[in-house]
Amino acid sequence: MEQVSALLAKYEELTGVKIVFQPTTSTQYNATLRAQLDGGIGPDLFYSRTCEAGAELYENGFNVVCNDIPGVMENFTDVARSGFTADDGNIFAVPFAAVSHFVYYNKAIFAENNIEIPATFEDFLAVCQQLKDAGIQPLSNGIADNWDILECVLCGMIPNYITAEERVAYEKGERKLNDETMLRVFTDFSKLVPYLPEAFASIDNDNANVMFGLGQSAMLIDGSWSYGTLAGDDYDIEVGFFPIPAPAGLTQGFSLHPDFGIAGNAASTHPEEVKAFLTWIASVEGATEAAKVIPEGFLPLINADVAPEGSIISAMNAVGEGKPSDMRFVWNMRTLYDPMVEQLNAICRGEQTPEGAVDAINALWEAELAK
Amino acid sequence: MMAKSKTAQAFQGSKSIKPGGVYWVRYILPALAFYVVFMAYPMLDSVRLSLYEGTAGVRQYVGFANYVRLFTDEVVSKRFWNAFGNNWIFFAYHMILQNALGITFAAILTNRTMKGRQFYQTLIFIPCTVAVLVTGYLFKMMMNPLWSKAPLAKIGLDFMIHSPQGWLGDPGTALSAVSLVSVWQWVGIPTMMFVAAFQGIDDDLIEAASIEGATPWQQFTRIRIPLIVPVIGMVAIMTFVSNFNAFDVVFAMETLDGAPNYSTDLIGTLFYRYGVAGQHPVGIPEPGVGSAISTSIFCMLLCGVIPVLVKTQGKE
Amino acid sequence: MAKEKKTRSLKIMNMHIPYHIIMILWSFIAMFPMWFLFVNTFKVKKEIYTNFFGLPSKWTLQNYQSLMASSDFFVYFRNSFLVVVISLFMILFVGSLAAFALAHWRSKTSRVIYFFFVIGMMLPIKIATIRLIQIMKTLGTLNSLFSLYPVYIAMGLPTAVFILTEFIHGLPGELYEAGYMDGAGRFRIYYQIVIPLIRPALATVAIYNLVPIWNDLWFPLIFITKESQKTVLLAVTRLQGQYSTDWPKVLTILAMSALPVITLYLLMSKQFVKGLTAGAVKG
Numbered sequence: 001m002e003q004v005s006a007l008l009a010k011y012e013e014l015t016g017v018k019i020v021f022q023p024t025t026s027t028q029y030n031a032t033l034r035a036q037l038d039g040g041i042g043p044d045l046f047y048s049r050t051c052e053a054g055a056e057l058y059e060n061g062f063n064v065v066c067n068d069i070p071g072v073m074e075n076f077t078d079v080a081r082s083g084f085t086a087d088d089g090n091i092f093a094v095p096f097a098a099v100s101h102f103v104y105y106n107k108a109i110f111a112e113n114n115i116e117i118p119a120t121f122e123d124f125l126a127v128c129q130q131l132k133d134a135g136i137q138p139l140s141n142g143i144a145d146n147w148d149i150l151e152c153v154l155c156g157m158i159p160n161y162i163t164a165e166e167r168v169a170y171e172k173g174e175r176k177l178n179d180e181t182m183l184r185v186f187t188d189f190s191k192l193v194p195y196l197p198e199a200f201a202s203i204d205n206d207n208a209n210v211m212f213g214l215g216q217s218a219m220l221i222d223g224s225w226s227y228g229t230l231a232g233d234d235y236d237i238e239v240g241f242f243p244i245p246a247p248a249g250l251t252q253g254f255s256l257h258p259d260f261g262i263a264g265n266a267a268s269t270h271p272e273e274v275k276a277f278l279t280w281i282a283s284v285e286g287a288t289e290a291a292k293v294i295p296e297g298f299l300p301l302i303n304a305d306v307a308p309e310g311s312i313i314s315a316m317n318a319v320g321e322g323k324p325s326d327m328r329f330v331w332n333m334r335t336l337y338d339p340m341v342e343q344l345n346a347i348c349r350g351e352q353t354p355e356g357a358v359d360a361i362n363a364l365w366e367a368e369l370a371k
Numbered sequence: 372m373m374a375k376s377k378t379a380q381a382f383q384g385s386k387s388i389k390p391g392g393v394y395w396v397r398y399i400l401p402a403l404a405f406y407v408v409f410m411a412y413p414m415l416d417s418v419r420l421s422l423y424e425g426t427a428g429v430r431q432y433v434g435f436a437n438y439v440r441l442f443t444d445e446v447v448s449k450r451f452w453n454a455f456g457n458n459w460i461f462f463a464y465h466m467i468l469q470n471a472l473g474i475t476f477a478a479i480l481t482n483r484t485m486k487g488r489q490f491y492q493t494l495i496f497i498p499c500t501v502a503v504l505v506t507g508y509l510f511k512m513m514m515n516p517l518w519s520k521a522p523l524a525k526i527g528l529d530f531m532i533h534s535p536q537g538w539l540g541d542p543g544t545a546l547s548a549v550s551l552v553s554v555w556q557w558v559g560i561p562t563m564m565f566v567a568a569f570q571g572i573d574d575d576l577i578e579a580a581s582i583e584g585a586t587p588w589q590q591f592t593r594i595r596i597p598l599i600v601p602v603i604g605m606v607a608i609m610t611f612v613s614n615f616n617a618f619d620v621v622f623a624m625e626t627l628d629g630a631p632n633y634s635t636d637l638i639g640t641l642f643y644r645y646g647v648a649g650q651h652p653v654g655i656p657e658p659g660v661g662s663a664i665s666t667s668i669f670c671m672l673l674c675g676v677i678p679v680l681v682k683t684q685g686k687e
Numbered sequence: 688m689a690k691e692k693k694t695r696s697l698k699i700m701n702m703h704i705p706y707h708i709i710m711i712l713w714s715f716i717a718m719f720p721m722w723f724l725f726v727n728t729f730k731v732k733k734e735i736y737t738n739f740f741g742l743p744s745k746w747t748l749q750n751y752q753s754l755m756a757s758s759d760f761f762v763y764f765r766n767s768f769l770v771v772v773i774s775l776f777m778i779l780f781v782g783s784l785a786a787f788a789l790a791h792w793r794s795k796t797s798r799v800i801y802f803f804f805v806i807g808m809m810l811p812i813k814i815a816t817i818r819l820i821q822i823m824k825t826l827g828t829l830n831s832l833f834s835l836y837p838v839y840i841a842m843g844l845p846t847a848v849f850i851l852t853e854f855i856h857g858l859p860g861e862l863y864e865a866g867y868m869d870g871a872g873r874f875r876i877y878y879q880i881v882i883p884l885i886r887p888a889l890a891t892v893a894i895y896n897l898v899p900i901w902n903d904l905w906f907p908l909i910f911i912t913k914e915s916q917k918t919v920l921l922a923v924t925r926l927q928g929q930y931s932t933d934w935p936k937v938l939t940i941l942a943m944s945a946l947p948v949i950t951l952y953l954l955m956s957k958q959f960v961k962g963l964t965a966g967a968v969k970g
C-alpha cells in the first residue's frame with residue numbers, strides 16, 4: 001500500500017499529474033470495484049485480474065482497450081499479454097506483475113540437520129521424513145483458507161509435470177483430466193499430506209506464515225509475495241527458497257502466474273491522463289520505477305531487465321531462468337476451482353483417493369465442455 | 372394483548388376521535404418516503420434482476436432461467452440446498468438457545484428488588500458493540516489447536532479444543548461452533564427487547580397474583596410470559612429474518628466459502644459469492660443468480676413470517 | 688416472631704442469590720473474550736500467537752500510540768458519530784410517527800402499509816447497491832456523509848416500525864385517553880404521552896440499529912472515497928491492508944471503536960431506565 005503511494009508520488013513528480021489512490025480491502029476488492037463500475041462511479045485506473053475474471057469486466061465495456069497504448073505490443077511477451085487478452089483479441093489491461101510459488105525454508109534448521117536443498121520431489125519427501133523423524137514439523141501449510149492449498153501447492157507443482165501447451169490441451173478437452181499425468185500430480189500431492197501439521201484443518205494462510213516465521217516449521221509452500229513479510233523485521237529467521245522440485249526424470253518447471261495488470265476505466269472523465277499513465281507504466285522507464293517500489297515478490301511482467309540489482313525480484317527471476325514456465329492451472333477452467341479445492345481437502349482429510357479425485361474433476365470438466 | 376378498559380374501547384369506537392387515512396397519512400409519509408426511495412424501490416428493482424443475466428451494458432432478459440439454474444443445476448442447487456439446510460441449523464441455535472437465554476436474563480433483570488441489574492445488562496450487551504471481525508478472530512484463536520493446545524494443556528483444559536482438527540476445522544462441528552459464537556455475541560439484543568416487554572407489564576397484576584399465593588415460577592409462566600407473547604412473536608420473526616441474512620460471522624471465522632467443505636455456508640455467504648463478489652479469485656459474479664437466491668429466500672421468509680404475525684400479533 | 692422470620696426470609700429472597708449466580712456466570716462467559724481482546728492490544732505482533740492467553744511479557748503502548756499519532760482518527764470518529772447519531776435520530780423520529788399512526792389507524796390500508804414496512808427486513812440491502820449508487824449520483828451526495836444517512840435511515844425503518852407499532856399498540860388505552868378528553872392535539876399526545884411511555888422500546892430500536900450502522904463497512908467502502916468523510920471502520924480497512932497480519936494493531940483500533948458504541952448504549956439505557964420509572968409513576 002505504501003508502495004503504490006510511492007509509485008504515484010514518483011509519477012506526480014515526473015508529470016505533475018496527481019493520481020489519488022483509493023485502497024480497499026483485498027477480500028472485498030472484486031465486489032466493491034464491480035459495484036462502483038456498474039454504478040458508473042468506478043475509479044479511473046484499477047488493478048485488473050487475469051483471464052476470465054479480468055476479461056469479463058472488459059466484456060461489460062468497463063475497460064479502456066490497450067492495443068494502441070505504446071509499449072504494450074513491444075515491451076511484453078505473448079505469454080504476458082495472453083493473460084490480459086479477451087476472446088476478441090483485444091488487450092484489456094497493461095500487464096504489470098506476476099507471482100510465483102516457492103518452498104520457503106528455514107536456513108538454520110536446514111543447517112542444523114545437514115539438509116541440502118532437495119533436487120527432486122523424491123528428495124523433497126525424504127527431507128520431510130528426515131525432519132519429521134527428528135521431531136521437527138516439516139511443512140506448516142493448512143487448508144482452512146482453501147485457496148492456498150490449490151494456488152500455491154498444487155498449481156505450484158503442476159508446471160513440473162506439464163507444459164503450457166499441454167495445459168491448453170486439458171482446457172480444450174483434448175486430454176483427459178484423469179489421465180496418468182494428472183493422476184501422478186494428485187498422487188504426489190497426497191504424499192505431502194503426512195508432513196502437514198497435525199492441526200492442518202484449522203490452519204489458514206496467516207497461521208501457516210506465522211508458524212513458519214516463528215521457526216515452528218522447517219518449510220512452507222507459499223506465494224512469492226510472502227517473502228517480504230517472512231524475511232522482514234517481524235521474524236528472526238533466515239529464509240531461503242526453492243521451487244517445488246520436479247520428480248526425477250521430469251523437467252523442472254517454474255510456475256509464473258501473471259497476477260495483475262493495470263486497467264483504465266472506459267468511462268473515465270480524464271481519458272487523456274489515463275492513457276498517459278498506462279503508457280508510462282508500459283514503458284521501460286515506468287516499469288523500472290515501478291519495480292523499485294512494488295512489494296517484494298511481485299515479478300515485473302515487462303520484457304526487460306528492470307529489477308533493481310541484487311533485489312529479491314532478480315533472485316526470484318534467476319530461479320526461473322531457462323525453465324519452462326506456466327501460469328496457474330485452473331485459471332482458464334474457472335468452474336473447476338471449487339471442485340479442485342474440495343478434492344484437495346478430501347485428500348488431506350483422508351476421505352478421497354487421488355484416483356477418485358481426478359475422476360471427479362474430469363467428470364465435471366467433461367460435463368462443462370459438453371454444455 | 373393488553374386489556375383495554377371499556378371507556379378506552381368506547382373511545383376508539385367514537386368516529387369523531389378516530390380519524391381516517393387522510394389524517395394519518397401525514398404521520399406516515401416521512402417514513403414512507405425514505406423507505407420507498409432508498410430501500411423498497413432499489414430492492415424491488417433488484418428483484419427484477421433475477422429475470423436477467425449479465426451485468427450493466429450486456430444485461431439480457433432471460434425469463435426464469437436463473438431460477439431454473441438455481442434449482443436444477445447440479446452444482447448450484449447442491450450449494451443452495453446445503454446453505455439452506457445449514458441456515459436452519461444456524462437459526463435453530465438462535466431461536467432456541469439465544470432467545471431462551473434472553474428471556475431468562477430479562478426475567479431476572481426485571482426483578483425490581485435485585486441489585487446490580489444495570490451492571491449485568493451492560494456486561495451482556497458489551498459483546499454486541501465489538502466488530503464481528505474482532506470477535507471472530509478472537510474465537511478463531513481460542514479454538515485453534517495450533518496456538519491453544521499447548522497453553523491449555525498446561526492447565527489440563529486441552530480437551531476443550533477438539534484436537535487435532537479443531538472445532539472450526541472439523542466439518543461436523545464447525546457450524547455449531549460458529550452458531551454458538553454468534554449466539555454469544557448477540558444475546559444482548561433479545562435480552563433488551565424482553566426486558567422492555569417485561570417492564571411494560573402492569574405491576575398490579577403481578578402483585579395481585581403474589582397476594583393470591585402464586586409462586587414466582589407460576590407468576591412467570593402464567594402471567595408474565597402470556598402477556599409478552601406479542602413481543603416473543605416479534606423477536607422470533609426478527610431472529611428468523613436476520614439469521615437468513617446472516618453473513619459476517621461466517622465471513623470472519625470460516626471465509627466466504629463457508630469452510631470446511633461448505634459446512635458453514637449460509638444463504639448470506641452463498642448470495643454474496645454468487646451475486647456480489649464472484650468466487651475468489653477467478654469467479655465472475657452473476658447478479659441474476661444472486662437475485663434469484665434472495666428472492667427465493669424472501670418468499671420463504673414471507674411464508675414463515677405471515678402465520679407468526681397473524682398468530683402472535685392477534686386480531687382486534 | 689413469625690413476622691420477623693418472614694421479613695428475614697424476604698430479605699434473603701430479595702438478595703436473589705441464584706439469580707446473581709446465573710448472571711455472574713454469564714457475565715464471565717460474556718467478558719472473558721473481551722479480556723483477551725484487552726490484553727492482546729498491549730502485545731507486539733508476534734506475541735499474540737506465542738502467548739495468546741497470557742499477560743504480555745512486556746506491556747507495550749505502541750498500538751495505542753500509533754493510533755493516537757494519526758490525527759485523522761478523530762475525524763473518522765467524528766464522522767462515524769455523526770452518521771450514527773443523525774441516522775438514529777431520524778429513524779426514531781419518523782419511525783415512531785409512522786408507528787403511532789399505524790397503531791391507531793386500524794384499516795386495511797394501514798395493515799398493508801405496515802406489512803410493506805415489515806417485508807423490508809427480509810431482503811439483504813446489498814442486493815440494492817447498484818441502484819442506490821445511481822440514486823446517490825443523481826442526488827449528488829456521493830462522497831459525503833449525506834449518501835449514508837438516507838440509506839441507514841431506510842435500513843432502520845422496517846425494524847423501527849415493526850417494534851414501535853407493537854409497543855404503542857400494547858399501551859393501555861386509558862393512559863392517554865385523558866389527553867383526548869382535554870382536547871389535546873394528536874401530535875401533542877404523541878410527543879407528550881406516547882414518546883415517554885415507549886422510551887424502552889425506542890432505546891431498543893436505537894440499540895438494535897446502532898450496532899450495524901456503526902459497524903457497516905459496505906456502503907462507506909462504495910460511496911466514500913474522500914479522506915475527510917471516512918468512517919472509522921472504513922479507515923480501519925486501510926490499516927488492515929497495511930498490517931494485514933498485525934492483529935494487535937487491528938484489535939486495538941476496533942476495541943477503541945467499540946467505546947463510543949458502549950457510551951451511546953449507556954446514555955440510551957439511562958433513558959431506558961428513566962423511561963421505566965416515568966412509566967411506573969404514571970402507570
